[in-house]
Amino acid sequence: MNILITGSNGQLGLEIKDLSSDYSEYNFFFENFKNLDITDIEKVKSYILNKKIQAVINCAAYTAVDKAEIEKEKAEKVNYIGVSNLIKAIGLVDGKLIHISTDYVFNGESVLPYKEEDNVNPINVYGKTKLKGETEILKSSVEAIIIRTSWLYSIYGNNFVKAMLRLGKEKKELNVVYDQIGVPTYAKDLAKVCLDIVVRNEKIDKNSKIYHYSNEGVTSWYDFAKAIMKLSKIDCNIYPIETKQYPTPAKRPNFSLLNISKIKEDFNIKIPYWRDSLKDCIDSIKNE
Numbered sequence: 675m676n677i678l679i680t681g682s683n684g685q686l687g688l689e690i691k692d693l694s695s696d697y698s699e700y701n702f703f704f705e706n707f708k709n710l711d712i713t714d715i716e717k718v719k720s721y722i723l724n725k726k727i728q729a730v731i732n733c734a735a736y737t738a739v740d741k742a743e744i745e746k747e748k749a750e751k752v753n754y755i756g757v758s759n760l761i762k763a764i765g766l767v768d769g770k771l772i773h774i775s776t777d778y779v780f781n782g783e784s785v786l787p788y789k790e791e792d793n794v795n796p797i798n799v800y801g802k803t804k805l806k807g808e809t810e811i812l813k814s815s816v817e818a819i820i821i822r823t824s825w826l827y828s829i830y831g832n833n834f835v836k837a838m839l840r841l842g843k844e845k846k847e848l849n850v851v852y853d854q855i856g857v858p859t860y861a862k863d864l865a866k867v868c869l870d871i872v873v874r875n876e877k878i879d880k881n882s883k884i885y886h887y888s889n890e891g892v893t894s895w896y897d898f899a900k901a902i903m904k905l906s907k908i909d910c911n912i913y914p915i916e917t918k919q920y921p922t923p924a925k926r927p928n929f930s931l932l933n934i935s936k937i938k939e940d941f942n943i944k945i946p947y948w949r950d951s952l953k954d955c956i957d958s959i960k961n962e
């Protein structure tokens with residue numbers, strides 16, 4: 675099987691690249707933004723046809739949540755038009771798509787972990803553009819799976835873990851919000867799930883296109899920061915603050931916990947607890 679990974683220089687794309695050697699019977703094509711811009715329909719179509727691509731894992735996205743508030747068109751171009759282009763191109767070869775979406779499609783007003791069928795109502799531009807991408811997929815007849823994930827981090831790219839490691843070394847104390855609840859997801863864990871799902875032989879059931887995936891457990895950004903400092907033995911005091919004390923251009927949902935039962939049951943997978951995966955990531959960063 676020929677598998678294309680778009681946005682291959684992002685956190686998830688690079689984690690998939692690292693793991694791909696464990697799947698040596700498949701041919702992987704890793705393409706970054708520069709080599710394959712998913713907003714260019716002609717390039718996407720000809721790439722998929724010429725390379726005889728049979729499956730795509732779409733890791734390309736506009737992910738700058740705050741910047742999206744003033745760059746709506748740019749965000750929409752990648753997260754909506756780009757996804758629409760991929761569907762059109764995959765449709766030509768009857769291939770399949772694994773697409774990554776976000777907990778930010780929800781408004782955060784729930785008190786229970788969000789299930790796949792719960793009402794969506796994004797409260798920021800990024801979430802709205804990601805939802806438009808999802809809707810394009812759901813409207814199409816392409817064999818596709820949408821995996822919504824949350825609070826992604828990795829040894830690669832810019833993310834909360836790497837920001838805390840850097841700031842923790844620079845400062846004696848940090849204020850972190852404690853009233854946004856969710857769960858972090860190690861991109862390496864998600865990468866393995868994407869690969870395990872894409873190589874499965876069974877046809878994707880057209881009625882169950884959305885899955886939720888995060889690590890196990892629940893936390894706040896404050897507790898996450900505390901755990902990062904503890905595991906990396908950085909002597910920096912973390913203080914809890916409320917979201918209103920740390921205003922950002924984009925609103926974030928206060929509660930974005932995802933119910934991950936469906937993906938565990940349907941694909942028979944075990945998901946690591948968030949602290950165990952965090953330790954794994956911090957150990958890898960230390961060994962770099």
Ligand SMILES: NC(=O)c1ccc[n+]([C@@H]2O[C@H](COP(=O)([O-])OP(=O)(O)OC[C@H]3O[C@@H](n4cnc5c(N)ncnc54)[C@H](OP(=O)(O)O)[C@@H]3O)[C@@H](O)[C@H]2O)c1
Pocket residue numbers: 680681682683684685686687706707708710711712713732733734735736737752756774775776777804822823824825826827831
């Ligand atoms: N990060 C999170 O906390 C989080 C949370 C929930 C869901 N997600 C979702 O998870 C997925 C993976 O996220 P990530 O954190 O790995 O993102 P990332 O690190 O920002 O990677 C996204 C990649 O897409 C590339 N890209 C942007 N526009 C493109 C285009 N038009 N064509 C091709 N490539 C393009 C970017 O290239 P440049 O770097 O050159 O711009 C970047 O390498 C995304 O769908 C995201 O929405 C992320």
